[in-house]
Every structure is written in structure tokens, then in C-alpha cells.
Amino acid sequence: DSGVTQTPKHLITATGQRVTLRCSPRSGDLSVYWYQQSLDQGLQFLIQYYNGEERAKGNILERFSAQQFPDLHSELNLSSLELGDSALYFCASSVEGLAGGPPDTQYFGPGTRLTVL
Amino acid sequence: GDSVTQMEGPVTLSEEAFLTINCTYTATGYPSLFWYVQYPGEGLQLLLKATKADDKGSNKGFEATYRKETTSFHLEKGSVQVSDSAVYFCALRGAQKLVFGQGTRLTINP
Numbered sequence: 001d002s003g004v005t006q007t008p009k010h011l012i013t014a015t016g017q018r019v020t021l022r023c024s025p026r027s028g029d030l031s032v033y034w035y036q037q038s039l040d041q042g043l044q045f046l047i048q049y050y051n052g053e054e055r056a057k058g059n060i061l062e063r064f065s066a067q068q069f070p071d072l073h074s075e076l077n078l079s080s081l082e083l084g085d086s087a088l089y090f091c092a093s094s095v096e097g098l099a100g101g102p103p104d105t106q107y108f109g110p111g112t113r114l115t116v117l
Numbered sequence: 118g119d120s121v122t123q124m125e126g127p128v129t130l131s132e133e134a135f136l137t138i139n140c141t142y143t144a145t146g147y148p149s150l151f152w153y154v155q156y157p158g159e160g161l162q163l164l165l166k167a168t169k170a171d172d173k174g175s176n177k178g179f180e181a182t183y184r185k186e187t188t189s190f191h192l193e194k195g196s197v198q199v200s201d202s203a204v205y206f207c208a209l210r211g212a213q214k215l216v217f218g219q220g221t222r223l224t225i226n227p
Contacts, residue, residue, distance in 0.1 A: 002160065033214070043161075043206065043217040056214055090160055092215075106215060108153070108161040 025093030123218035140207035
């Protein structure tokens with residue numbers, strides 16, 4: 001058990017809909033990362049938040065957005081869903097020290113499997 | 118940009134066989150290198166890491182050495198078990214984000 005929790009475990013929805021995925025980081029971790037794992041694209045970094053602020057952006061679509069709340073949990077919002085958005089979405093967390101410092105180990109949650117029909 | 122290339126899978130071995138999964142990387146600077154493992158139906162777990170050249174990461178009988186001269190971080194285990202069946206991901210961490218290889222599915226037969 002990594003200490004990172006994600007809800008829900010599974011989500012089935014229709015095209016055009018909007019969903020919210022939730023992540024709680026390990027106790028003490030200030031950074032949260034979101035990743036998408038799909039068969040054709042592999043594991044891709046989407047976005048990172050550090051202590052409530054966006055820190056880095058990867059291959060995140062404009063239809064997707066995220067935020068990190070004062071209690072450090074994070075939500076990933078996916079809207080106008082398409083069939084191709086079906087994937088496993090992972091959240092990871094790390095202590096993440098000062099910017100420019102050595103990168104910390106990221107610990108992954110169990111993922112949310114999103115199926116868009 | 119940064120990238121990681123892993124040995125194509127799937128890999129199937131018999132129990133107690135020797136395992137090597139190749140991983141090479143392209144990066145600016147000196148990234149940290151990781152191996153993550155994903156068991157069926159689960160998230161990624163950190164298996165081992167190395168943060169500088171010539172470092173050797175090890176865990177659960179697995180080892181990998183950070184080779185700057187060949188830009189490689191090959192995963193090895195001397196004697197695999199059925200319980201090692203999983204997908205293995207090599208990754209590098211540059212400035213901020215993790216960049217993953219495509220994953221190698223390993224199946225160990227009894």
C-alpha cells in the first residue's frame with residue numbers, strides 16, 4: 001500500500017459527459033501528479049500540483065483540468081468525454097522539496113479505470 | 118526531449134531463469150532513473166532507483182546499474198519466481214516529470 005488513495009476505482013460513462021477523479025496523497029506529501037495509461041499511448045504525464053499551485057504540465061488536453069485543494073487532495077476533471085479518453089488514470093505523490101532540488105520518489109495510487117461508451 | 122526505450126515484450130521465462138530487461142534513455146543533464154512494477158489490477162510500485170552514474174539500485178533480488186557511458190539502466194534478477202509476473206516500467210526523472218518507457222510484460226511459468 002503506497003498510502004495514495006484514489007476514488008472511484010471504476011467509472012463508466014457516456015461520450016460528452018463530465019467526470020471528476022479524486023486523489024489523496026500520502027501524509028506529508030505536497031506534490032500530486034496525474035498520469036494517463038492507455039494501450040496506444042502508454043503512461044503519460046498530465047499535470048503536477050505542488051502545495052496548491054500548478055507546477056508542471058504535460059500532455060494534458062484542454063478538455064481536462066485539475067486542482068489541488070488546501071488539504072492537499074487533488075481532483076482531475078475530464079469533460080466532453082470521447083471514446084479515446086478511456087484509460088487508467090493514476091495519481092502519484094511525492095514530498096517534492098525546493099524547486100530545482102533533487103527529484104523525489106513518486107508513489108502511485110491504485111488508479112481509476114475510466115470507460116467511455 | 119527526454120525519452121526511455123525498453124526492451125519489447127512480452128517476455129516469458131521459466132521459474133529460476135535469469136532475467137534481463139533492457140532500458141536505455143535519452144536526456145539532457147543527469148536524470149534519476151527508476152524501475153516501477155505493475156502487478157495485475159494494481160497501480161505502479163517503485164521497485165528500485167539510482168540517482169547518479171554508477172549507482173546500483175536493488176530490491177527484492179532485482180538490480181540495475183546507472184551506466185552513463187551507455188545511457189542504460191538494465192534490470193536484472195538472478196532467479197525469477199512466478200510471483201515476479203508483472204509489467205515493468207523503466208523511467209527517468211528530469212527537471213520535474215517522470216518519463217516512462219512503454220513497459221515490458223513479464224510472465225514466469227512454473
